[in-house]
């Protein structure tokens with residue numbers, strides 16, 4: 001799965017997180033063991049196609065999204081109409097089939113209903129990226145806790161973005177009171193487990209072409225903090241419409257290459 005394949009799909013999936021997903025879904029499987037793959041909130045499929053690339057025999061990949069269906073509260077409806085105009089299940093499926101011959105199991109429903117479609121304690125990797133509102137993320141965390149295998153990994157998007165305080169509140173509350181144990185944070189995502197984080201923390205590369213790192217003690221455990229190298233400072237991209245993101249990233253990379261010379 002090349003970055004060009006991913007860039008052809010609208011979305012906001014950063015270089016650091018692409019590499020971390022590849023590591024957790026590939027090498028990380030030796031720590032988690034086999035298990036199912038789950039995504040809550042897929043939009044046009046940019047992160048889903050990468051997750052689907054790591055599906056192995058005997059495992060399933062299930063995604064759940066409202067797509068064009070209405071939300072059942074005002075705040076969630078507003079969130080979706082403002083951020084995901086033009087989204088449809090058909091568009092997701094078209095993009096996914098552009099990369100993979102077979103679709104994952106696609107469920108069009110509220111994210112917390114994932115528990116009706118995946119067996120409890122069976123999941124090795126779950127990406128939580130549906131509604132970013134506190135009440136919804138709390139339910140998604142409860143679903144993740146139920147579905148993850150012992151050493152399964154859950155990834156939360158936008159856990160520290162200025163426009164999504166509800167994700168931060170829900171995620172750190174789960175760390176404080178629900179036994180969730182952080183592994184690593186990138187600028188946009190927090191990777192965590194209800195199992196033992198140490199083998200993952202020790203396995204993630206401390207430096208790479210995309211990041212530098214430091215370790216801090218947080219809430220009684222080690223936390224690996226990844227910072228982008230200068231040419232990967234893409235946080236402003238969160239505020240662009242998705243169709244504009246690939247072009248903006250290319251322009252930023254070209255500019256960075258010129259200024260490095």
Ligand SMILES: C[S@@+](CC[C@H](N)C(=O)[O-])C[C@H]1O[C@@H](n2cnc3c(N)ncnc32)[C@H](O)[C@@H]1O
Nearest residue numbers: 011041042043046047065066110111129130131
């Ligand atoms: C940030 S986008 C997902 C981006 C995608 N993971 C990617 O990296 O390209 C959030 C998605 O969550 C969906 N969504 C919003 N609220 C939802 C809810 N309550 N239940 C299920 N899906 C929801 C939206 O339709 C949208 O497709």
